[in-house]
Amino acid sequence: MKITEDAVGKKILFIPMSWGRGMGPLMDCLAVAENARSIGCQVAFLCRDRFYEIIKEFDYPIYKVVSPKSPTKLNQSFNTDFPFFQGLGDEKLVKQTIEDEMKAIKNYCPDVVFSWLQFTAYISTKTLGVPLASVGRWTGHPKFTSPMLKGGRFPISATTPLFNQLLKKYNLPSIRDIWELDFIRSDLKIIPGTPELEPGLKELQNSHYVGYLSSGNISKKKLPDRLIDLLPNQHIVFVYLSTKQFLPQDYLPIFKKAFDCSEFKVIVATGLEDMPSRLPTNSTNVQFEHLVSINTLLPKIDIIISTGTRGVSWQAALNGIAHISFPGTDPERYFVASMVERAGAGLTLPDSAFEPKRLLESVRLVYRSRMKEKAKKLGSRLRFLGGPQKTARLLMQKL
Numbered sequence: 001m002k003i004t005e006d007a008v009g010k011k012i013l014f015i016p017m018s019w020g021r022g023m024g025p026l027m028d029c030l031a032v033a034e035n036a037r038s039i040g041c042q043v044a045f046l047c048r049d050r051f052y053e054i055i056k057e058f059d060y061p062i063y064k065v066v067s068p069k070s071p072t073k074l075n076q077s078f079n080t081d082f083p084f085f086q087g088l089g090d091e092k093l094v095k096q097t098i099e100d101e102m103k104a105i106k107n108y109c110p111d112v113v114f115s116w117l118q119f120t121a122y123i124s125t126k127t128l129g130v131p132l133a134s135v136g137r138w139t140g141h142p143k144f145t146s147p148m149l150k151g152g153r154f155p156i157s158a159t160t161p162l163f164n165q166l167l168k169k170y171n172l173p174s175i176r177d178i179w180e181l182d183f184i185r186s187d188l189k190i191i192p193g194t195p196e197l198e199p200g201l202k203e204l205q206n207s208h209y210v211g212y213l214s215s216g217n218i219s220k221k222k223l224p225d226r227l228i229d230l231l232p233n234q235h236i237v238f239v240y241l242s243t244k245q246f247l248p249q250d251y252l253p254i255f256k257k258a259f260d261c262s263e264f265k266v267i268v269a270t271g272l273e274d275m276p277s278r279l280p281t282n283s284t285n286v287q288f289e290h291l292v293s294i295n296t297l298l299p300k301i302d303i304i305i306s307t308g309t310r311g312v313s314w315q316a317a318l319n320g321i322a323h324i325s326f327p328g329t330d331p332e333r334y335f336v337a338s339m340v341e342r343a344g345a346g347l348t349l350p351d352s353a354f355e356p357k358r359l360l361e362s363v364r365l366v367y368r369s370r371m372k373e374k375a376k377k378l379g380s381r382l383r384f385l386g387g388p389q390k391t392a393r394l395l396m397q398k399l
Contacts, residue, residue, distance in 0.1 A: 006396045008040035013110035017117040018048045018065045018097060019086050022242055024311040025116035026051050028135060028192065028213035028388075030058065032114065035392035046104045063104035066096040080149065081157050083119065083178050088159045094166065098124055105130055112188075112395055119163065119181040127170045133395055134183035136191045136207060137310065138198040139332040142179050146331035154179070154331070190391050192310065194381055197339050208394055211385030212314040227267060227287060227297065237363055238297060239268040239305045240312055241326070246354065252280050252288060258356035259285050264363060267292065303366055305359075308337035308348070317345055317379040322371035324362055326354055344374035 014033055016025035026047070033043045045055050048067040055062055068087045087093055101124035105113065115121035116135045125132040138144055145152040157178040164174045175181060183189050189207035191198065201207055237259070241251055248270050259266045260283050269292045270279070279288035298319045306312040308325035313336050316323040323346035327333035340346040347366055353359070 003038075003040040004393075004396070007036070007392075009042065010040070010112075010396060011042045011044070011108060011110040012036050012395060013044050013046060013063075013104060013108055013113045015046045015065075015101065015113060015115045015118045015121055016051065018046070019068055019088060019093070020117065022309070024214075024309050025135070026054065027311055029114065029116055030055075031214040031388040032391045032395075033060065034058070035388045036395065039392055039396070041392070041396075044104075044108050044110070046101060061108070063100070063108065065100040065104075066093060068093055080155060081159075084158045088119065088178070089162060091162055094120060094162060098166070102128060114395065115183075115186070117182060119178055122181045122185050123166060123170055123172060126172055131188070132186045133188035133190060134186035135213070136183040136186075136189040136201055136204070137193065137332070138200050139335050140179055140182045141184070141200060142177055143200060144331075144335075146335060148329050148331040148334050188394065190394065192314065194385060196381075208390075209385050210387055210390045210394075211382035212318060212387050213391065214311055214315065214388070224289070226282070227289070227292070235264045235367065236297070236301045237264050237266045237303045237305060238292075238301045238321075239266060241270075241305070241307050242309060246307070246326070251354070254354070254356055254359065256280065256283060256286050258359040259363075261285070262360055264360075267297065302372065303363055305363075308333035308340075310336045313337070313340050313346070314382060316340075317343075317375045318382055320372055320376035320379055322346060322366045322369070322375055324349060324366055326351060340378070343378045345371055345378045346375070347371070 012033070014029040016029040037043050044061040044063060046063040046065050047055060048065060050067070052062060097120045101120060105124060105128050110130060112131045112133055113121060113125050114133045117140070121132055121134070144154070156176070160175065160178050163178050163181065167174055184204065187206065189204050191201050191207055191209045192211065192213045193209060194211060195202055195209055239255060252268065255266055255268050262285060264285065266286045267289065268286065269289045279290070282288060301321050303322050303324060304312060304316045305324045308327035313323055313325070317340070323340055325333070325337035325340065325346060325348045327337045327348065328351050337346065337348040341348045347362060349362060353362065
């Protein structure tokens with residue numbers, strides 16, 4: 001992208017979800033940040049501790065925010081009241097987060113703040129008079145419904161009373177539910193999807209469908225030689241399962257049992273989520289990694305297996321890769337996996353299918369299907385809407 005006059009010298013502060021566990025928000029923010037920098041913007045990040053090393057690779061200034069410990073056990077509130085599960089009912093944590101955000105904003109003086117599932121960002125930016133752009137998803141809208149939820153809807157979050165107290169303190173309008181602070185009240189809504197897949201967001205003022213945000217790396221580290229050696233093989237399966245219904249110590253051995261004597265070469269990445277310090281021993285067919293610089297791999301991958309997060313699902317489609325999803329009972333992942341399956345670009349499986357024999361059978365089924373062709377079609381539609389390049393320009397044009 002070319003440097004543009006309206007962008008030169010403009011500052012953007014990115015805040016990827018500071019209180020959660022996943023890497024998706026960080027990946028998206030890094031993609032937009034790289035494109036914003038390419039047109040002349042200055043970029044900084046406010047982030048939790050686990051993201052520092054990754055962001056340092058890109059030479060962005062980092063402002064630190066309080067980093068709560070991730071819950072060690074999953075329970076029903078993970079699906080029904082995610083903010084509460086992640087600790088946002090803790091008054092001390094929330095107040096410290098707002099304090100850290102305001103400190104960073106005052107220090108960096110951004111022209112705009114870009115947030116991804118950061119409920120406190122609305123309070124900080126409105127109090128200090130800085131425009132806020134946020135990532136929007138239908139699953140984060142208060143009107144979202146799902147067969148995975150009792151009664152079809154999320155219950156009112158138990159964190160809502162605390163946030164209403166804080167909104168009152170800062171002379172801001174009250175909310176019915178905390179999810180109103182996700183993106184609905186933001187000055188600019190960036191939607192990494194399409195009008196056909198998420199029509200319910202078209203009614204929002206100043207909302208823009210951009211198709212996708214992240215499509216590649218979050219790390220600039222060189223791909224290990226042992227993985228490069230796999231690339232000439234034609235049947236590559238890439239696995240990334242965020243900690244949800246499966247824990248690394250449980251799922252890692254399953255892939256060896258499923259694929260060790262198969263025709264497929266499998267690369268299993270654990271990411272940063274509760275990853276074990278020691279991975280299983282690699283075999284001829286199955287390689288285990290913590291983080292993988294995936295851009296080199298993408299053109300060679302035939303199938304991706306994941307829990308159905310939006311970032312991984314869109315990354316598969318953008319690269320014409322068929323996708324097998326295990327969303328479990330998570331409403332958002334089930335919604336995304338269903339979108340991909342309706343487009344003919346993937347297969348959604350129940351947790352009961354997560355065992356060696358069914359895994360191998362499913363991979364063989366997908367490999368013989370036309371899902372790769374359908375994935376390319378979905379990817380073309382997502383790419384047409386502009387992605388992170390369009391997002392970077394919208395930040396300059398609309399605020």
